[in-house]
Amino acid sequence: MNRRLAAPVGITGTGECFPSRVVTNDDLSKIMETNDEWIRTRTGIRERRWAEPGTGASQLGAPALQMALDNRGIKASELDLIVVATVTPDTMFPATSCRIQDMVGATNAFGFDLNAACSGFLFALNAAAGMVAGGAINRAAVVGVDIMSTIINLEDRSTSVLFGDGAGAVIVERVEEGLGILDSELKVDGTGACFLHMPAGGSLKPASAETVAAREHYIHQSGSEVFKKAVREMADNSRLLMDRNGFTGDQLKLFVPHQANIRIMDAAAKRLELDPSRMMVNIDRYANTTAATIPTALHQAVQENRVEKGDLVALAAFGAGFTWGATLLRWAY
Ligand SMILES: CC(C)(COP(=O)(O)OP(=O)(O)OC[C@H]1O[C@@H](n2cnc3c(N)ncnc32)[C@H](O)[C@@H]1OP(=O)(O)O)[C@@H](O)C(=O)NCCC(=O)NCCS
Numbered sequence: 001m002n003r004r005l006a007a008p009v010g011i012t013g014t015g016e017c018f019p020s021r022v023v024t025n026d027d028l029s030k031i032m033e034t035n036d037e038w039i040r041t042r043t044g045i046r047e048r049r050w051a052e053p054g055t056g057a058s059q060l061g062a063p064a065l066q067m068a069l070d071n072r073g074i075k076a077s078e079l080d081l082i083v084v085a086t087v088t089p090d091t092m093f094p095a096t097s098c099r100i101q102d103m104v105g106a107t108n109a110f111g112f113d114l115n116a117a118c119s120g121f122l123f124a125l126n127a128a129a130g131m132v133a134g135g136a137i138n139r140a141a142v143v144g145v146d147i148m149s150t151i152i153n154l155e156d157r158s159t160s161v162l163f164g165d166g167a168g169a170v171i172v173e174r175v176e177e178g179l180g181i182l183d184s185e186l187k188v189d190g191t192g193a194c195f196l197h198m199p200a201g202g203s204l205k206p207a208s209a210e211t212v213a214a215r216e217h218y219i220h221q222s223g224s225e226v227f228k229k230a231v232r233e234m235a236d237n238s239r240l241l242m243d244r245n246g247f248t249g250d251q252l253k254l255f256v257p258h259q260a261n262i263r264i265m266d267a268a269a270k271r272l273e274l275d276p277s278r279m280m281v282n283i284d285r286y287a288n289t290t291a292a293t294i295p296t297a298l299h300q301a302v303q304e305n306r307v308e309k310g311d312l313v314a315l316a317a318f319g320a321g322f323t324w325g326a327t328l329l330r331w332a333y
Contacts, residue, residue, distance in 0.1 A: 083114055
């Protein structure tokens with residue numbers, strides 16, 4: 001997909017929420033055959049947060065959204081829409097967006113969940129922004145949240161060390177002319193479905209005693225296939241978007257890539273000919289929180305004053321599906 005919005009729409013507030021429990025690489029080495037050196041050098045991860053068992057996505061998503069509302073200085077009742085990007089909803093249905101709507105008291109909002117795995121936040125941001133730009137609604141919230149600790153197989157050391165839990169949220173509304181989302185390029189390629197997936201629990205293979213015994217309700221990943229595709233597509237797609245809009249890496253104030261592996265992120269930054277200090281990195285502390293990586297990294301960049309009104313910002317993602325995309329914005333506040 002290649003698109004520009006019909007009207008200037010941007011992000012006007014951010015928030016985040018992480019569980020308090022820190023799980024270090026050394027902690028993992030006590031429960032599986034791994035070590036800090038392997039995880040750090042292959043991925044850039046030092047620690048992650050894992051929620052207490054029984055924590056639903058809504059329980060991180062709602063506080064993240066409340067923080068975004070507070071930072072924007074508006075009430076939940078002023079939202080028209082809540083889009084929740086997640087692969088770990090509270091339940092298969094009803095949607096987690098309904099629970100979050102109730103928890104924050106967004107009495108005038110409708111909502112839906114969207115699943116594009118690690119690209120979920122970017123796809124949800126563009127869906128919400130398109131509805132605002134088209135005039136259907138005035139103001140939306142986009143929440144990216146995942147409780148990855150509920151779907152990792154601790155017997156699979158090559159995958160379980162990579163993920164963490166968290167939630168990020170943004171407010172999306174009309175902004176001044178020339179600011180907000182400038183352009184996006186979003187893609188899917190379903191031929192990659194088999195390389196990163198949860199085999200059971202859907203209509204194709206409903207949950208049964210056999211699927212549980214076969215550990216099919218966990219993430220299954222072909223790490224090297226995903227790695228190769230992610231490096232190529234995230235880097236090429238980000239570069240394409242910059243070239244299409246006539247921007248060079250030195251004009252980019254902030255690059256916020258999906259935080260899956262520092263080597264994938266570095267490859268994308270290199271393709272953009274970007275000064276490494278302009279790339280937002282928090283994978284070392286939170287690992288891959290799937291739909292939450294981009295909104296939480298963005299929130300932290302705002303908190304650290306790394307972005308100002310008018311700055312050029314690029315967001316880039318890659319995830320299961322395969323799904324990938326990039327969005328270029330002029331920061332709106
Ligand atoms: C998973 C990943 C980190 C593996 O890195 P890698 O460089 O391919 O790993 P290597 O080939 O160097 O090492 C594999 C070896 O390490 C071992 N290994 C795997 N996980 C390990 C761990 N946690 N600790 C120690 N050793 C581990 C493997 O068993 C294998 O051993 P072998 O060679 O004896 O069979 C990498 O493929 C990756 O990041 N893939 C993309 C994952 C991703 O980003 N997914 C989400 C996309 S949104």
